[in-house]
Amino acid sequence: MSTVEELYRQYEILDKAGADASKHVGAFEAILAAVKGSEGEKRLAPGFITKFFQHFPSLADNAIDALLDLCEEENQSIRKMAIKALPALCSQENLEHVPKIADVLTQLLQCEDDSELRVVREALISLFKLSAKGTLSGVFSQILSGEENAREQAVKFLKTTMPQLIPQFLQKNEEAEMFFLSEAKKVLSNEVAGQEFDVFMNLIPTLKIFRKPEVVQDLAEVVAKQAGLTEDFQPGEGDHIHKLIACLKAALPLYQRGASVVTPLLYLCTSVLPALDKIPEEGEMRLNLLRLTAEMSCLVVDKSIVDECVVPIYDLLLVYCPAAPETVDEEKPGSGPNLQFSFAECLLYSLQQFSSHLPDFLSGERLKVLRQRLQYFARCCQLYTTQLKAAIRVKTAEQLKKPENHVKVVALKTTSNIGVLIKDFFRTPPTYKVTVTPSWIAKTPPVKAPTARVASAAAAANGKATKRSISPIQFEKSSEANGAAKKKARPSTDLYAPPGGRFSKDIGDAPIQGAGLRGRGGRRGRGGGNFRGRGWGRRW
Numbered sequence: 001m002s003t004v005e006e007l008y009r010q011y012e013i014l015d016k017a018g019a020d021a022s023k024h025v026g027a028f029e030a031i032l033a034a035v036k037g038s039e040g041e042k043r044l045a046p047g048f049i050t051k052f053f054q055h056f057p058s059l060a061d062n063a064i065d066a067l068l069d070l071c072e073e074e075n076q077s078i079r080k081m082a083i084k085a086l087p088a089l090c091s092q093e094n095l096e097h098v099p100k101i102a103d104v105l106t107q108l109l110q111c112e113d114d115s116e117l118r119v120v121r122e123a124l125i126s127l128f129k130l131s132a133k134g135t136l137s138g139v140f141s142q143i144l145s146g147e148e149n150a151r152e153q154a155v156k157f158l159k160t161t162m163p164q165l166i167p168q169f170l171q172k173n174e175e176a177e178m179f180f181l182s183e184a185k186k187v188l189s190n191e192v193a194g195q196e197f198d199v200f201m202n203l204i205p206t207l208k209i210f211r212k213p214e215v216v217q218d219l220a221e222v223v224a225k226q227a228g229l230t231e232d233f234q235p236g237e238g239d240h241i242h243k244l245i246a247c248l249k250a251a252l253p254l255y256q257r258g259a260s261v262v263t264p265l266l267y268l269c270t271s272v273l274p275a276l277d278k279i280p281e282e283g284e285m286r287l288n289l290l291r292l293t294a295e296m297s298c299l300v301v302d303k304s305i306v307d308e309c310v311v312p313i314y315d316l317l318l319v320y321c322p323a324a325p326e327t328v329d330e331e332k333p334g335s336g337p338n339l340q341f342s343f344a345e346c347l348l349y350s351l352q353q354f355s356s357h358l359p360d361f362l363s364g365e366r367l368k369v370l371r372q373r374l375q376y377f378a379r380c381c382q383l384y385t386t387q388l389k390a391a392i393r394v395k396t397a398e399q400l401k402k403p404e405n406h407v408k409v410v411a412l413k414t415t416s417n418i419g420v421l422i423k424d425f426f427r428t429p430p431t432y433k434v435t436v437t438p439s440w441i442a443k444t445p446p447v448k449a450p451t452a453r454v455a456s457a458a459a460a461a462n463g464k465a466t467k468r469s470i471s472p473i474q475f476e477k478s479s480e481a482n483g484a485a486k487k488k489a490r491p492s493t494d495l496y497a498p499p500g501g502r503f504s505k506d507i508g509d510a511p512i513q514g515a516g517l518r519g520r521g522g523r524r525g526r527g528g529g530n531f532r533g534r535g536w537g538r539r540w
Helices: 004-023 025-036 039-055 057-070 076-088 095-108 114-130 132-145 148-170 174-188 194-206 213-227 238-256 262-278 282-297 303-320 341-357 364-393 403-425 452-462 479-486
Strands: 338-340 509-511
Touching (some): 004 039, 025 039, 025 057, 039 057, 039 076, 076 095, 095 114, 095 148, 132 174, 148 174, 148 194, 194 213, 194 238, 213 262, 238 262, 238 282, 262 282, 262 303, 282 303, 282 341, 303 341, 338 364, 364 403
16 A cells, blocks of 8 residues: 555656656556555545546546545545545546536535535536536436435535526537526426426526527426326315416416417316316415416417307306395395405406407307496495505505505505406497506505695696596496486495405405495325425425
Protein backbone atom coordinates (compact mmCIF):
# COMPACT_ATOMS: atom_id res chain seq x y z
CA MET A 1 0.00 0.00 0.00
CA SER A 2 1.32 3.43 -0.88
CA THR A 3 2.49 5.85 1.78
CA VAL A 4 2.12 9.64 1.59
CA GLU A 5 5.79 9.94 0.62
CA GLU A 6 5.41 7.32 -2.08
CA LEU A 7 2.32 9.11 -3.33
CA TYR A 8 4.27 12.35 -3.69
CA ARG A 9 6.99 10.47 -5.57
CA GLN A 10 4.48 9.15 -8.11
CA TYR A 11 3.08 12.66 -8.46
CA GLU A 12 6.57 14.06 -9.25
CA ILE A 13 7.11 11.40 -11.91
CA LEU A 14 3.94 12.40 -13.74
CA ASP A 15 4.44 16.11 -13.20
CA LYS A 16 7.98 16.08 -14.63
CA ALA A 17 6.86 13.98 -17.60
CA GLY A 18 4.49 16.74 -18.69
CA ALA A 19 2.90 15.88 -22.03
CA ASP A 20 4.49 12.42 -21.85
CA ALA A 21 2.74 11.55 -18.60
CA SER A 22 0.67 8.92 -20.40
CA LYS A 23 3.82 6.77 -20.63
CA HIS A 24 3.82 6.31 -16.85
CA VAL A 25 0.69 4.25 -16.38
CA GLY A 26 2.06 2.61 -13.24
CA ALA A 27 2.44 5.96 -11.49
CA PHE A 28 -1.20 6.90 -12.15
CA GLU A 29 -2.40 3.47 -11.01
CA ALA A 30 -0.49 3.99 -7.78
CA ILE A 31 -2.33 7.28 -7.25
CA LEU A 32 -5.67 5.55 -7.85
CA ALA A 33 -4.76 2.93 -5.28
CA ALA A 34 -4.19 5.68 -2.71
CA VAL A 35 -7.96 5.99 -2.18
CA LYS A 36 -7.65 2.77 -0.18
CA GLY A 37 -4.74 4.07 1.87
CA SER A 38 -4.39 6.21 4.94
CA GLU A 39 -6.38 9.36 5.66
CA GLY A 40 -3.49 11.51 4.45
CA GLU A 41 -3.36 9.66 1.13
CA LYS A 42 -7.14 9.94 0.71
CA ARG A 43 -6.92 13.71 1.16
CA LEU A 44 -4.25 13.98 -1.55
CA ALA A 45 -5.74 11.53 -4.02
CA PRO A 46 -8.66 13.67 -5.39
CA GLY A 47 -6.37 16.52 -6.47
CA PHE A 48 -3.75 14.21 -7.96
CA ILE A 49 -6.36 12.17 -9.88
CA THR A 50 -8.00 15.21 -11.49
CA LYS A 51 -4.62 16.72 -12.45
CA PHE A 52 -3.48 13.73 -14.53
CA PHE A 53 -6.89 12.25 -15.50
CA GLN A 54 -6.79 13.55 -19.08
CA HIS A 55 -3.56 11.65 -19.85
CA PHE A 56 -5.08 8.23 -19.15
CA PRO A 57 -8.37 7.82 -21.08
CA SER A 58 -8.10 4.03 -20.80
CA LEU A 59 -8.25 4.36 -17.00
CA ALA A 60 -11.13 6.89 -16.98
CA ASP A 61 -13.64 4.50 -15.42
CA ASN A 62 -11.14 3.41 -12.80
CA ALA A 63 -10.46 7.06 -11.88
CA ILE A 64 -14.17 7.88 -11.60
CA ASP A 65 -14.77 4.79 -9.45
CA ALA A 66 -11.85 5.76 -7.21
CA LEU A 67 -13.42 9.16 -6.52
CA LEU A 68 -16.81 7.55 -5.97
CA ASP A 69 -15.23 5.39 -3.28
CA LEU A 70 -14.05 8.55 -1.55
CA CYS A 71 -17.59 9.99 -1.75
CA GLU A 72 -18.62 7.20 0.64
CA GLU A 73 -15.91 7.93 3.20
CA GLU A 74 -16.91 8.46 6.83
CA ASN A 75 -14.76 11.60 7.03
CA GLN A 76 -16.90 14.47 5.74
CA SER A 77 -13.99 16.65 4.62
CA ILE A 78 -12.69 13.83 2.40
CA ARG A 79 -16.18 13.34 0.94
CA LYS A 80 -16.40 17.05 0.11
CA MET A 81 -12.99 16.98 -1.59
CA ALA A 82 -14.05 14.00 -3.72
CA ILE A 83 -17.37 15.65 -4.65
CA LYS A 84 -15.60 18.83 -5.74
CA ALA A 85 -13.17 16.77 -7.81
CA LEU A 86 -15.83 14.92 -9.82
CA PRO A 87 -16.77 17.81 -12.17
CA ALA A 88 -13.06 18.46 -12.71
CA LEU A 89 -12.80 15.11 -14.51
CA CYS A 90 -14.90 16.56 -17.32
CA SER A 91 -13.85 18.99 -19.99
CA GLN A 92 -14.95 19.85 -23.51
CA GLU A 93 -12.74 16.96 -24.71
CA ASN A 94 -14.39 14.27 -22.57
CA LEU A 95 -18.03 15.24 -22.05
CA GLU A 96 -19.05 11.59 -22.32
CA HIS A 97 -18.45 11.25 -18.56
CA VAL A 98 -20.95 13.98 -17.63
CA PRO A 99 -24.13 11.79 -17.48
CA LYS A 100 -22.50 9.21 -15.20
CA ILE A 101 -21.06 11.82 -12.86
CA ALA A 102 -24.32 13.78 -12.81
CA ASP A 103 -26.17 10.57 -11.95
CA VAL A 104 -23.86 10.00 -8.97
CA LEU A 105 -24.09 13.59 -7.79
CA THR A 106 -27.88 13.42 -8.01
CA GLN A 107 -27.85 10.43 -5.67
CA LEU A 108 -25.64 12.41 -3.29
CA LEU A 109 -28.39 15.06 -3.00
CA GLN A 110 -29.83 12.78 -0.32
CA CYS A 111 -27.14 13.82 2.17
CA GLU A 112 -28.51 15.46 5.29
CA ASP A 113 -25.68 17.89 6.10
CA ASP A 114 -26.38 21.35 4.65
CA SER A 115 -22.74 22.20 3.96
CA GLU A 116 -22.19 18.93 2.10
CA LEU A 117 -25.45 19.33 0.20
CA ARG A 118 -24.27 22.78 -0.90
CA VAL A 119 -21.09 21.24 -2.32
CA VAL A 120 -23.12 18.64 -4.25
CA ARG A 121 -25.40 21.32 -5.73
CA GLU A 122 -22.43 23.46 -6.77
CA ALA A 123 -20.84 20.42 -8.42
CA LEU A 124 -24.00 19.74 -10.43
CA ILE A 125 -24.21 23.35 -11.53
CA SER A 126 -20.56 23.16 -12.63
CA LEU A 127 -21.52 20.24 -14.85
CA PHE A 128 -24.38 22.28 -16.34
CA LYS A 129 -21.84 24.82 -17.53
CA LEU A 130 -20.02 22.05 -19.40
CA SER A 131 -22.98 20.10 -20.76
CA ALA A 132 -26.58 20.92 -19.90
CA LYS A 133 -27.94 17.94 -21.79
CA GLY A 134 -25.48 15.50 -20.21
CA THR A 135 -26.21 16.80 -16.72
CA LEU A 136 -29.96 16.56 -17.27
CA SER A 137 -29.50 13.00 -18.47
CA GLY A 138 -27.97 12.06 -15.12
CA VAL A 139 -30.60 13.93 -13.09
CA PHE A 140 -33.56 12.48 -14.98
CA SER A 141 -32.05 9.01 -14.69
CA GLN A 142 -32.72 9.19 -10.96
CA ILE A 143 -36.17 10.76 -11.41
CA LEU A 144 -37.33 8.09 -13.82
CA SER A 145 -35.71 4.99 -12.33
CA GLY A 146 -34.04 5.89 -9.04
CA GLU A 147 -35.11 5.13 -5.50
CA GLU A 148 -37.95 7.11 -3.96
CA ASN A 149 -35.86 9.50 -1.89
CA ALA A 150 -33.36 10.06 -4.69
CA ARG A 151 -36.23 10.89 -7.02
CA GLU A 152 -37.71 13.40 -4.61
CA GLN A 153 -34.40 15.15 -4.08
CA ALA A 154 -33.72 15.28 -7.82
CA VAL A 155 -37.08 16.96 -8.47
CA LYS A 156 -36.43 19.37 -5.62
CA PHE A 157 -33.06 20.25 -7.17
CA LEU A 158 -34.73 21.04 -10.50
CA LYS A 159 -37.37 23.13 -8.77
CA THR A 160 -34.86 25.31 -6.94
CA THR A 161 -32.12 25.64 -9.58
CA MET A 162 -33.73 25.37 -13.03
CA PRO A 163 -35.40 28.81 -12.96
CA GLN A 164 -31.87 30.26 -13.05
CA LEU A 165 -30.25 27.57 -15.19
CA ILE A 166 -32.84 27.54 -18.00
CA PRO A 167 -32.16 31.12 -19.18
CA GLN A 168 -28.40 30.70 -18.68
CA PHE A 169 -27.80 27.33 -20.35
CA LEU A 170 -30.96 25.88 -21.94
CA GLN A 171 -32.54 28.77 -23.83
CA LYS A 172 -29.31 29.14 -25.81
CA ASN A 173 -29.24 25.42 -26.60
CA GLU A 174 -32.31 24.05 -28.40
CA GLU A 175 -31.01 20.48 -28.21
CA ALA A 176 -30.81 20.71 -24.43
CA GLU A 177 -34.29 22.27 -24.27
CA MET A 178 -35.78 19.51 -26.39
CA PHE A 179 -34.12 16.92 -24.18
CA PHE A 180 -35.51 18.54 -21.01
CA LEU A 181 -39.00 18.66 -22.56
CA SER A 182 -38.80 15.05 -23.70
CA GLU A 183 -37.72 13.78 -20.28
CA ALA A 184 -40.26 15.97 -18.47
CA LYS A 185 -43.05 14.52 -20.61
CA LYS A 186 -41.93 11.03 -19.63
CA VAL A 187 -42.27 12.01 -15.99
CA LEU A 188 -45.71 13.57 -16.52
CA SER A 189 -46.92 10.55 -18.47
CA ASN A 190 -46.22 8.14 -15.63
CA GLU A 191 -46.80 8.02 -11.89
CA VAL A 192 -46.24 11.48 -10.48
CA ALA A 193 -47.00 13.26 -7.22
CA GLY A 194 -48.95 16.48 -7.20
CA GLN A 195 -46.00 18.65 -6.24
CA GLU A 196 -43.80 16.98 -8.86
CA PHE A 197 -46.45 17.68 -11.48
CA ASP A 198 -46.47 21.35 -10.50
CA VAL A 199 -42.68 21.59 -10.71
CA PHE A 200 -42.53 20.48 -14.34
CA MET A 201 -45.64 22.40 -15.39
CA ASN A 202 -44.03 25.56 -14.02
CA LEU A 203 -40.64 24.94 -15.62
CA ILE A 204 -41.70 23.89 -19.13
CA PRO A 205 -43.31 27.25 -20.06
CA THR A 206 -39.98 28.99 -19.40
CA LEU A 207 -38.35 27.09 -22.27
CA LYS A 208 -37.77 29.01 -25.48
CA ILE A 209 -39.22 26.19 -27.58
CA PHE A 210 -42.49 26.53 -25.66
CA ARG A 211 -43.37 29.30 -28.11
CA LYS A 212 -43.99 26.66 -30.78
CA PRO A 213 -47.73 25.80 -31.08
CA GLU A 214 -47.04 22.10 -31.62
CA VAL A 215 -45.09 21.94 -28.35
CA VAL A 216 -47.97 23.57 -26.47
CA GLN A 217 -50.57 21.22 -27.97
CA ASP A 218 -48.41 18.16 -27.32
CA LEU A 219 -48.01 19.08 -23.66
CA ALA A 220 -51.75 19.76 -23.34
CA GLU A 221 -52.44 16.21 -24.52
CA VAL A 222 -50.02 14.82 -21.93
CA VAL A 223 -51.84 16.75 -19.20
CA ALA A 224 -55.24 15.60 -20.48
CA LYS A 225 -54.08 11.99 -20.20
CA GLN A 226 -52.83 12.56 -16.67
CA ALA A 227 -56.13 14.27 -15.74
CA GLY A 228 -58.05 11.16 -16.80
CA LEU A 229 -60.31 12.94 -19.29
CA THR A 230 -60.99 9.66 -21.09
CA GLU A 231 -62.17 7.96 -17.90
CA ASP A 232 -65.60 8.01 -16.29
CA PHE A 233 -66.06 10.86 -13.83
CA GLN A 234 -66.19 9.71 -10.21
CA PRO A 235 -67.95 12.44 -8.18
CA GLY A 236 -67.50 10.64 -4.88
CA GLU A 237 -63.72 10.19 -5.21
CA GLY A 238 -61.93 13.18 -3.67
CA ASP A 239 -58.48 12.19 -4.98
CA HIS A 240 -59.86 11.82 -8.49
CA ILE A 241 -61.41 15.29 -8.37
CA HIS A 242 -58.32 16.93 -6.82
CA LYS A 243 -56.20 15.43 -9.59
CA LEU A 244 -58.61 16.69 -12.26
CA ILE A 245 -58.65 20.21 -10.82
CA ALA A 246 -54.88 20.38 -10.41
CA CYS A 247 -54.23 19.16 -13.95
CA LEU A 248 -56.69 21.54 -15.58
CA LYS A 249 -55.44 24.51 -13.57
CA ALA A 250 -51.90 23.73 -14.70
CA ALA A 251 -53.10 23.35 -18.28
CA LEU A 252 -54.94 26.69 -18.43
CA PRO A 253 -51.84 28.56 -19.68
CA LEU A 254 -51.59 25.97 -22.46
CA TYR A 255 -55.17 26.57 -23.55
CA GLN A 256 -54.61 30.31 -23.40
CA ARG A 257 -51.63 29.85 -25.73
CA GLY A 258 -53.77 28.11 -28.33
CA ALA A 259 -54.02 24.47 -27.30
CA SER A 260 -57.46 23.00 -28.00
CA VAL A 261 -59.99 23.15 -25.13
CA VAL A 262 -62.41 20.76 -26.84
CA THR A 263 -61.60 17.66 -24.77
CA PRO A 264 -61.44 19.24 -21.28
CA LEU A 265 -64.43 21.50 -21.85
CA LEU A 266 -66.64 18.69 -23.13
CA TYR A 267 -65.60 16.57 -20.16
CA LEU A 268 -66.46 19.34 -17.70
CA CYS A 269 -69.80 20.22 -19.25
CA THR A 270 -71.11 16.77 -20.11
CA SER A 271 -69.61 14.61 -17.35
CA VAL A 272 -68.74 16.83 -14.37
CA LEU A 273 -71.40 19.54 -14.17
CA PRO A 274 -74.40 17.17 -14.38
CA ALA A 275 -72.99 15.41 -11.29
CA LEU A 276 -71.96 18.58 -9.44
CA ASP A 277 -74.41 18.01 -6.57
CA LYS A 278 -72.77 14.63 -5.88
CA ILE A 279 -69.31 16.12 -5.38
CA PRO A 280 -68.27 16.58 -1.73
CA GLU A 281 -68.71 20.18 -0.59
CA GLU A 282 -65.47 20.46 1.37
CA GLY A 283 -62.45 22.20 -0.13
CA GLU A 284 -64.40 24.27 -2.67
CA MET A 285 -64.11 21.50 -5.26
CA ARG A 286 -67.46 22.41 -6.84
CA LEU A 287 -66.54 26.06 -7.11
CA ASN A 288 -63.12 25.29 -8.58
CA LEU A 289 -64.67 23.13 -11.28
CA LEU A 290 -67.15 25.88 -12.17
CA ARG A 291 -64.34 28.43 -12.34
CA LEU A 292 -62.31 26.19 -14.64
CA THR A 293 -65.33 25.79 -16.90
CA ALA A 294 -65.83 29.56 -17.01
CA GLU A 295 -62.19 30.27 -17.83
CA MET A 296 -62.20 27.73 -20.66
CA SER A 297 -65.54 28.89 -22.05
CA CYS A 298 -63.99 32.10 -23.37
CA LEU A 299 -61.33 30.11 -25.27
CA VAL A 300 -63.71 28.20 -27.54
CA VAL A 301 -62.64 28.17 -31.17
CA ASP A 302 -64.34 24.98 -32.36
CA LYS A 303 -68.00 26.03 -32.26
CA SER A 304 -69.18 22.47 -32.90
CA ILE A 305 -68.97 21.72 -29.16
CA VAL A 306 -71.18 24.63 -28.07
CA ASP A 307 -74.43 22.68 -28.52
CA GLU A 308 -73.24 20.00 -26.10
CA CYS A 309 -71.84 22.45 -23.55
CA VAL A 310 -74.49 25.15 -23.32
CA VAL A 311 -77.44 22.98 -22.19
CA PRO A 312 -75.78 21.66 -18.98
CA ILE A 313 -74.67 25.21 -18.16
CA TYR A 314 -78.21 26.57 -18.63
CA ASP A 315 -79.78 23.77 -16.58
CA LEU A 316 -77.31 24.24 -13.72
CA LEU A 317 -77.81 28.00 -13.73
CA LEU A 318 -81.53 27.48 -13.13
CA VAL A 319 -80.61 25.38 -10.09
CA TYR A 320 -78.48 28.15 -8.58
CA CYS A 321 -80.90 30.92 -9.62
CA PRO A 322 -84.10 29.58 -8.08
CA ALA A 323 -87.56 30.92 -8.71
CA ALA A 324 -88.90 33.49 -6.25
CA PRO A 325 -90.71 31.83 -3.34
CA GLU A 326 -94.47 32.12 -3.31
CA THR A 327 -94.48 32.94 0.38
CA VAL A 328 -91.84 33.70 2.98
CA ASP A 329 -92.27 33.06 6.69
CA GLU A 330 -91.15 36.38 8.14
CA GLU A 331 -90.98 34.87 11.65
CA LYS A 332 -88.31 32.40 10.48
CA PRO A 333 -85.17 34.24 9.34
CA GLY A 334 -83.34 32.46 6.53
CA SER A 335 -86.46 30.61 5.37
CA GLY A 336 -85.95 31.85 1.79
CA PRO A 337 -83.64 30.36 -0.86
CA ASN A 338 -79.96 29.99 -0.04
CA LEU A 339 -78.22 31.82 -2.89
CA GLN A 340 -74.62 31.11 -3.89
CA PHE A 341 -73.41 34.15 -5.76
CA SER A 342 -69.96 32.78 -6.61
CA PHE A 343 -71.52 29.77 -8.34
CA ALA A 344 -73.92 32.02 -10.22
CA GLU A 345 -71.10 34.28 -11.42
CA CYS A 346 -69.29 31.31 -13.00
CA LEU A 347 -72.41 29.97 -14.67
CA LEU A 348 -73.58 33.35 -15.96
CA TYR A 349 -70.14 34.01 -17.41
CA SER A 350 -70.05 30.58 -19.09
CA LEU A 351 -73.58 30.91 -20.46
CA GLN A 352 -72.78 34.32 -21.92
CA GLN A 353 -69.66 32.96 -23.65
CA PHE A 354 -71.42 29.93 -25.14
CA SER A 355 -74.53 31.88 -26.14
CA SER A 356 -72.40 34.35 -28.08
CA HIS A 357 -71.56 31.46 -30.41
CA LEU A 358 -75.15 30.20 -30.47
CA PRO A 359 -77.40 33.29 -30.32
CA ASP A 360 -80.61 31.35 -31.06
CA PHE A 361 -80.21 29.17 -27.97
CA LEU A 362 -81.72 31.75 -25.63
CA SER A 363 -85.09 32.55 -27.14
CA GLY A 364 -88.76 31.87 -26.57
CA GLU A 365 -89.75 30.01 -23.41
CA ARG A 366 -86.15 29.28 -22.47
CA LEU A 367 -85.27 32.98 -22.38
CA LYS A 368 -88.51 33.83 -20.56
CA VAL A 369 -87.82 31.34 -17.76
CA LEU A 370 -84.24 32.51 -17.43
CA ARG A 371 -85.27 36.15 -17.19
CA GLN A 372 -87.83 35.37 -14.50
CA ARG A 373 -85.17 33.67 -12.42
CA LEU A 374 -82.57 36.36 -13.06
CA GLN A 375 -84.98 39.17 -12.21
CA TYR A 376 -85.51 37.77 -8.74
CA PHE A 377 -81.82 36.87 -8.34
CA ALA A 378 -80.76 40.37 -9.41
CA ARG A 379 -82.93 42.02 -6.77
CA CYS A 380 -81.37 39.86 -4.07
CA CYS A 381 -77.93 40.57 -5.46
CA GLN A 382 -78.54 44.32 -5.48
CA LEU A 383 -79.57 44.29 -1.84
CA TYR A 384 -76.53 42.21 -0.93
CA THR A 385 -74.33 44.67 -2.85
CA THR A 386 -75.80 47.59 -0.90
CA GLN A 387 -74.95 45.97 2.41
CA LEU A 388 -71.44 45.01 1.24
CA LYS A 389 -70.73 48.61 0.22
CA ALA A 390 -72.00 49.86 3.55
CA ALA A 391 -69.74 47.43 5.40
CA ILE A 392 -66.67 48.31 3.30
CA ARG A 393 -67.17 52.06 3.31
CA VAL A 394 -66.43 52.39 7.03
CA LYS A 395 -63.16 50.42 6.80
CA THR A 396 -59.71 51.88 6.28
CA ALA A 397 -57.36 50.58 3.59
CA GLU A 398 -55.36 48.75 6.25
CA GLN A 399 -58.47 47.12 7.71
CA LEU A 400 -59.57 45.93 4.27
CA LYS A 401 -56.40 43.83 4.01
CA LYS A 402 -57.57 41.62 6.86
CA PRO A 403 -59.11 38.32 5.66
CA GLU A 404 -62.50 38.95 7.25
CA ASN A 405 -62.78 42.26 5.39
CA HIS A 406 -60.99 41.35 2.15
CA VAL A 407 -63.52 38.59 1.52
CA LYS A 408 -66.19 41.30 1.44
CA VAL A 409 -64.22 43.18 -1.20
CA VAL A 410 -64.09 40.05 -3.33
CA ALA A 411 -67.79 39.44 -2.70
CA LEU A 412 -68.51 42.95 -3.94
CA LYS A 413 -66.60 42.23 -7.15
CA THR A 414 -68.61 39.03 -7.54
CA THR A 415 -71.98 40.72 -7.15
CA SER A 416 -70.90 43.55 -9.44
CA ASN A 417 -70.05 41.06 -12.18
CA ILE A 418 -73.36 39.29 -11.69
CA GLY A 419 -75.26 42.55 -12.11
CA VAL A 420 -73.43 43.42 -15.32
CA LEU A 421 -73.95 39.95 -16.82
CA ILE A 422 -77.63 39.81 -15.89
CA LYS A 423 -78.30 43.13 -17.61
CA ASP A 424 -76.81 41.67 -20.78
CA PHE A 425 -79.44 38.92 -20.78
CA PHE A 426 -82.23 41.49 -20.48
CA ARG A 427 -81.38 43.24 -23.72
CA THR A 428 -83.70 42.48 -26.64
CA PRO A 429 -82.22 40.44 -28.11
CA PRO A 430 -79.31 39.64 -25.74
CA THR A 431 -76.10 41.01 -27.23
CA TYR A 432 -73.44 39.03 -25.31
CA LYS A 433 -71.02 41.90 -25.82
CA VAL A 434 -70.51 42.87 -22.18
CA THR A 435 -67.00 42.12 -20.93
CA VAL A 436 -66.22 41.35 -17.30
CA THR A 437 -63.14 40.01 -15.54
CA PRO A 438 -64.08 37.11 -13.23
CA SER A 439 -63.69 38.06 -9.59
CA TRP A 440 -61.27 35.22 -8.82
CA ILE A 441 -58.84 36.34 -11.54
CA ALA A 442 -58.54 40.07 -11.04
CA LYS A 443 -56.66 41.50 -8.10
CA THR A 444 -59.19 43.47 -6.16
CA PRO A 445 -57.67 46.69 -4.82
CA PRO A 446 -58.83 48.04 -1.49
CA VAL A 447 -62.12 49.85 -1.90
CA LYS A 448 -62.16 53.42 -0.67
CA ALA A 449 -65.02 55.83 -0.40
CA PRO A 450 -64.59 58.43 -3.17
CA THR A 451 -63.90 61.99 -2.16
CA ALA A 452 -66.45 64.65 -3.02
CA ARG A 453 -64.14 65.99 -5.74
CA VAL A 454 -63.67 62.58 -7.34
CA ALA A 455 -67.38 61.82 -7.18
CA SER A 456 -68.24 65.17 -8.74
CA ALA A 457 -65.72 64.68 -11.55
CA ALA A 458 -67.00 61.17 -12.26
CA ALA A 459 -70.57 62.39 -12.38
CA ALA A 460 -69.65 65.21 -14.76
CA ALA A 461 -67.78 62.82 -17.03
CA ASN A 462 -70.72 60.41 -17.19
CA GLY A 463 -73.33 63.13 -17.38
CA LYS A 464 -75.14 61.65 -14.41
CA ALA A 465 -76.25 62.95 -11.05
CA THR A 466 -74.26 62.07 -7.98
CA LYS A 467 -77.27 60.58 -6.25
CA ARG A 468 -76.54 56.92 -5.47
CA SER A 469 -79.31 54.51 -6.36
CA ILE A 470 -79.90 50.92 -7.44
CA SER A 471 -82.32 50.25 -10.27
CA PRO A 472 -83.89 46.79 -10.16
CA ILE A 473 -83.68 44.88 -13.44
CA GLN A 474 -87.01 44.50 -15.22
CA PHE A 475 -88.34 42.97 -18.42
CA GLU A 476 -88.50 45.44 -21.30
CA LYS A 477 -91.99 46.95 -21.41
CA SER A 478 -93.85 49.74 -23.10
CA SER A 479 -93.26 53.27 -21.87
CA GLU A 480 -96.66 53.27 -20.16
CA ALA A 481 -95.88 50.08 -18.30
CA ASN A 482 -92.47 51.38 -17.37
CA GLY A 483 -94.04 54.51 -15.96
CA ALA A 484 -96.34 52.45 -13.80
CA ALA A 485 -93.43 50.32 -12.61
CA LYS A 486 -91.49 53.38 -11.49
CA LYS A 487 -94.33 54.32 -9.14
CA LYS A 488 -93.92 51.06 -7.22
CA ALA A 489 -92.14 51.35 -3.93
CA ARG A 490 -88.78 49.61 -3.75
CA PRO A 491 -88.62 46.66 -1.32
CA SER A 492 -87.18 47.47 2.06
CA THR A 493 -83.54 46.42 2.35
CA ASP A 494 -83.75 45.75 6.08
CA LEU A 495 -85.65 42.54 5.36
CA TYR A 496 -82.62 41.01 3.62
CA ALA A 497 -79.77 39.49 5.62
CA PRO A 498 -76.56 38.47 3.82
CA PRO A 499 -74.29 35.75 5.26
CA GLY A 500 -72.73 36.44 8.60
CA GLY A 501 -69.13 35.97 9.67
CA ARG A 502 -66.74 35.95 6.71
CA PHE A 503 -69.57 35.99 4.16
CA SER A 504 -69.05 32.24 3.66
CA LYS A 505 -66.04 30.60 2.08
CA ASP A 506 -67.82 30.56 -1.29
CA ILE A 507 -68.42 34.30 -1.08
CA GLY A 508 -72.12 34.19 -1.31
CA ASP A 509 -74.32 31.71 0.51
CA ALA A 510 -76.95 34.35 1.12
CA PRO A 511 -80.27 33.47 2.78
CA ILE A 512 -83.17 35.46 1.35
CA GLN A 513 -85.92 36.36 3.73
CA GLY A 514 -88.67 38.86 4.30
CA ALA A 515 -91.99 39.73 2.71
CA GLY A 516 -90.41 42.45 0.60
CA LEU A 517 -89.05 39.80 -1.82
CA ARG A 518 -92.10 37.58 -2.15
CA GLY A 519 -94.22 36.86 -5.18
CA ARG A 520 -91.73 37.46 -8.07
CA GLY A 521 -91.03 34.89 -10.00
CA GLY A 522 -69.02 23.81 -6.97
CA ARG A 523 -43.91 5.36 -8.12
CA ARG A 524 -45.59 4.50 -7.25
CA GLY A 525 -48.69 2.83 -6.23
CA ARG A 526 -49.69 5.01 -3.29
CA GLY A 527 -53.15 6.03 -4.40
CA GLY A 528 -54.69 8.60 -6.68
CA GLY A 529 -54.40 6.73 -9.97
CA ASN A 530 -51.21 7.80 -11.66
CA PHE A 531 -50.63 10.40 -8.98
CA ARG A 532 -48.16 9.32 -6.39
CA GLY A 533 -50.45 9.51 -3.35
CA ARG A 534 -48.67 12.22 -1.37
CA GLY A 535 -51.67 14.45 -2.03
CA TRP A 536 -52.29 17.52 -4.16
CA GLY A 537 -52.44 20.05 -1.38
CA ARG A 538 -48.84 19.64 -0.20
CA ARG A 539 -45.98 21.70 -1.52
CA TRP A 540 -42.26 21.92 -0.79
